[in-house]
Amino acid sequence: MAGLVKGKDYDWKDSNLSLFGSDLERNVKKASAETEEAWQGAGSNVGIQVWRIVKFKVTHWPKEDYGKFFSGDSYIILNTYKTPPSDELLHDVHFWIGSKSTQDEYGTAAYKTVELDTFLDDKPVQHREVMNNESDLFKTYFKMITLMEGGADSGFRHVKPTEYTPHLLHFQGHKKNVKATDVPLFRESLNSGDVFILDLGLDIYQWNGSSCNKDERFKALQYLQQLKSDRGGKPKVETLNEADISSSHKFYTHLPEGGDALDKKDDSAVAAAEKVLLRLSDESGELVTTEVARGGDVKRALLDPNDVFIFDTGTHCFVWVGKGASSQERRKGMQYAHNYLMKTDHPLIPVSIVGQSKETASFNSAF
Incomplete structure (x- = not known):
C-alpha cells in the first residue's frame, strides 16, 4: 500500500488530523473499541503494555523489546498504576511517533489511542510523544530507550550475526535518562562526551569518550552484555577508552570520514520559550481558539471549567479539559493543540490531555 512506504523524514507540519475528534471518529470508535482484539485485557493489571x-x-510488541522503538514505526504505550491507599487502576496512554513513520501510521496511532481511552472508560490521561522529544513521564517507563533507524520489519533482534547490518549506537544522558540512538556509521558521529557501541554482529565495540559519564558507560555495558546473550555468547566484545587508543586503531577502520557531525539539541532556545495559554471554546457557535495570556501573565486562575485550554510551556503542551466543557471542545482538544503547534517553532514537543481535578504533577508544576 503506497501510504505505508518508508523513506524520507516525515514532516509533522503536514499531519492531517481532521477526522481526529469528529463525530464520525467518535461513533466508529465506540463501536470498534469493544471488538478490538488487541485491547482485550488491556489495563487490567499494573504495568506497561506496548x-x-x-x-x-494494532499488534502486540514483544515484551523483551519494550523500550526499543524504530524511526519508521508508530506505537501505543499504556501505563497502568495505583495510587495508595486506593486500589483503583489508573492509566496513562501514549502514542509514540517515529521520525519516518507514515501519515497512515500516525493517524492510526492517534485514533486507536482515543479508542483505547474509550475502552478504559475515559480514565486514561492521553499523551502524544515524538521521537527524540519524549516527555519525562514517558522516559520513566523503561530502563533505557533505544531508538533505531528503519522499521521493526527490518529489525535486528533475531537476525544471524553473520547477516547483520552494522549499527552505531550513541548513549547519552544521566542516571535513569540515558538514551541509545542509532546514528550514521561515520567517524564524525563520535564525540568525546558520550559512549558509543559499534555493533558488527560477531564483533562489538564499546567506545567510551574521554569525558563521558559513568551512567552512559554502565548503560552501554548493560546493552552490550544483552546483545552478546541474545546471540548465544558468540560475539567478541571489546571496551575501548578514547584516550587509550590511537587514531589508527581497527575500530576506526569501520567508521569512514565524510559524514556530518551529529546535531546537538539546543535546549536553551526551548527553555527560553514563552509560555502561552489559549482558550478553546464553541460559545459563539463556532469552535475557536483565542489567546488568554502569555509569559508571566499565565496564571492557573485563568482556567475556566466551562472550556478547554491549551497550555504551551515551551517544552510540553497540555490540553486542560474543564468539567463543563462541551463534547465538541473535549473531542477536538488534541487536534487543535496539534494545529497550534504546527505554527510554532517547536511542533515536536509532547502533548498531554488532562482533566479538571485530574491534573498531573508535571501540569501543576508548570504554573
Missing part, C-alpha cells in the same frame, strides 16, 4: 501499528492494525 503495541505497534502495522498496516492500520
Whole structure:
C-alpha cells in the first residue's frame, strides 16, 4: 500500500488530523473499541503494555523489546498504576511517533489511542510523544530507550550475526535518562562526551569518550552484555577508552570520514520559550481558539471549567479539559493543540490531555 512506504523524514507540519475528534471518529470508535482484539485485557493489571501499528492494525510488541522503538514505526504505550491507599487502576496512554513513520501510521496511532481511552472508560490521561522529544513521564517507563533507524520489519533482534547490518549506537544522558540512538556509521558521529557501541554482529565495540559519564558507560555495558546473550555468547566484545587508543586503531577502520557531525539539541532556545495559554471554546457557535495570556501573565486562575485550554510551556503542551466543557471542545482538544503547534517553532514537543481535578504533577508544576 503506497501510504505505508518508508523513506524520507516525515514532516509533522503536514499531519492531517481532521477526522481526529469528529463525530464520525467518535461513533466508529465506540463501536470498534469493544471488538478490538488487541485491547482485550488491556489495563487490567499494573504495568506497561506496548503495541505497534502495522498496516492500520494494532499488534502486540514483544515484551523483551519494550523500550526499543524504530524511526519508521508508530506505537501505543499504556501505563497502568495505583495510587495508595486506593486500589483503583489508573492509566496513562501514549502514542509514540517515529521520525519516518507514515501519515497512515500516525493517524492510526492517534485514533486507536482515543479508542483505547474509550475502552478504559475515559480514565486514561492521553499523551502524544515524538521521537527524540519524549516527555519525562514517558522516559520513566523503561530502563533505557533505544531508538533505531528503519522499521521493526527490518529489525535486528533475531537476525544471524553473520547477516547483520552494522549499527552505531550513541548513549547519552544521566542516571535513569540515558538514551541509545542509532546514528550514521561515520567517524564524525563520535564525540568525546558520550559512549558509543559499534555493533558488527560477531564483533562489538564499546567506545567510551574521554569525558563521558559513568551512567552512559554502565548503560552501554548493560546493552552490550544483552546483545552478546541474545546471540548465544558468540560475539567478541571489546571496551575501548578514547584516550587509550590511537587514531589508527581497527575500530576506526569501520567508521569512514565524510559524514556530518551529529546535531546537538539546543535546549536553551526551548527553555527560553514563552509560555502561552489559549482558550478553546464553541460559545459563539463556532469552535475557536483565542489567546488568554502569555509569559508571566499565565496564571492557573485563568482556567475556566466551562472550556478547554491549551497550555504551551515551551517544552510540553497540555490540553486542560474543564468539567463543563462541551463534547465538541473535549473531542477536538488534541487536534487543535496539534494545529497550534504546527505554527510554532517547536511542533515536536509532547502533548498531554488532562482533566479538571485530574491534573498531573508535571501540569501543576508548570504554573
